[in-house]
Amino acid sequence: MNMCFKPLYRAIRRYTDIVEGAAVSASLLCLAHCLALPLLLLMLPGIVGLFFRSEAFHAVALALVLPPALAAFWLGYRRHGARRPALLGVAGMGCLIAALVPGVEEQGETALTVAGSLLLVAAHGMNWRLRSHGPDTLP
Secondary structure (H helix, E strand, O other): OOHHHHHHHHHHHHHHHHHHHHHHHHHHHHHHHHHHHHHHHHHHHHHHHHHHHOHHHHHHHHHHHHHHHHHHHHHHHHHHOOOHHHHHHHHHHHHHHHHOOOOOOHHHHHHHHHHHHHHHHHHHHHHHHHHHHOHHHOO
């Protein structure tokens, strides 16, 4: 081999080693992905089901529901002045909070959660109607 080509040969060899290493790494990642994905998909319903039935889910859902509900009822009251939607909404929120009290049986928790959700939906509908059309639209 000619001496003037030796540095070029080393550079090409280093570059080839890097490319080959990247290709092998990508292939190994692909293999791990292909082996792990079916296992994750098989486990996902169980993991999700456990979370949705846990107390943590209800606490997270409540934390996500309460702030915007309170803001909506406050802003609605400031706009139309009717207390009924806010009182109905507070009753719904109270049911959702009561469902999380330790010692409440599963049937009671379900009943409180459904009642609270229905009260909130009705209150938000009433609040929206009053904000959009005025106080004379309520029965």
